[in-house]
Amino acid sequence: MNPTVPETDLLVILIAPNVSEQMGGEAMKALQILRELRRVLPNTLQITHDRNRAEVADRLGLTGVSFVADTWVSRTIWESVVLRALLNPWFCWKAVRMAERLAAERARPGQKVVIHQVEPNSPVMPRWLSRRFPNVLGPVNGNIYYPALFRHRESVSASLRRRLHMPLQWLRRWQPLFRRGAELILVAGGDRTRQSLLAAGIAPATLVDTVDCGVPQALLERPRLTHQGTNLRFVHFGRLVFHKGTALALRSLVHTRLPIELDVVGRGPELEACRALVEELGLQQRVRFLDWYERHEDLIASFGAYRGMVLPSLEDANGIVVQEAMALGLPPVCLDWGGPQLLVRHGESGFLVAPDSLQGITHGIAACLDQLAEDPALAERMSIAAREQARAWRWPEVMAQWLALYKKL
Structure with missing residues (x-):
């Protein structure tokens, strides 16, 4: 499904602090949204921060993008530890004012204008809203904290955010500044975000469920990965930070019946600690560290060698890597937590392991890896189910939903 809308009917102005291939998952998602929306609404405009100019305008060659420049105010906010939390609201205020000016300049007679703040995805971040045009926020997700088992590893700030999250949301409903809500909020975090x-006092009628991120049509046009015979090879990929659970994936290998092999693809501050853990556990012959693929296409092409992917993440609000693996037919093994919990159907399109105890996690992951490795029929059923699920996440499907919602505003 690839809906088209006459340019005279609708002008959408997207806002995101970062639009980039190089600045993390939220920035990549904002870039995908811009590209996908322009397939059906070529006149879509984008507002982002000036730090993205070199990549967006020069390297990627995208037009119709406006940039919020730093001023002495923003620099003062950034340099102040006390005021730094106001930096995103400041950007939001500047970006909405710029969007209103762009709408006045570029909207044709009779055009409906929608201002859509794509990022940040936090449900608690204060937002400046336009009073002249309908406002859309989201996909809103966030509100993810470590499972209780791992909260001793939380930073002080993360612990405070977790403890104060709901009390502060309840207080927001009594603050005049926050009483007015957006006309539409796209909810991607399921019940926890809702x-x-x-x-916070947001009107239920403005909340509409959606996916956090779509899947490129090109992924689903590739041949699905098929699974035959025994395959001991699995992959774990992503930035190597504590909450991605790389150490949990490594520790699980000690408990497998079969000599399961794991390729770790990624860079990050946990790399040396993971290398040391492999030495400590005597897994040198079963674990390879493959650094990172400079081209995303090369990473995707490598998936055909594996029986499944492993991501025991503690804090991912979504899990784009899980979506990509499922779209290609690579069954995922994840924790029953956060974003993957909303993506994977346990026992059908992958496995979810309860994060109740360290022993339960490592033994549970090990059992899943053994089962997938030696049972090609199971892997094939999960591969088919995973791809079928991913079809509902295609960007054209997501855009069709959003366009219908834009029109109703």
């Missing part, structure tokens, strides 16, 4: 927004 409850947070309702606690």
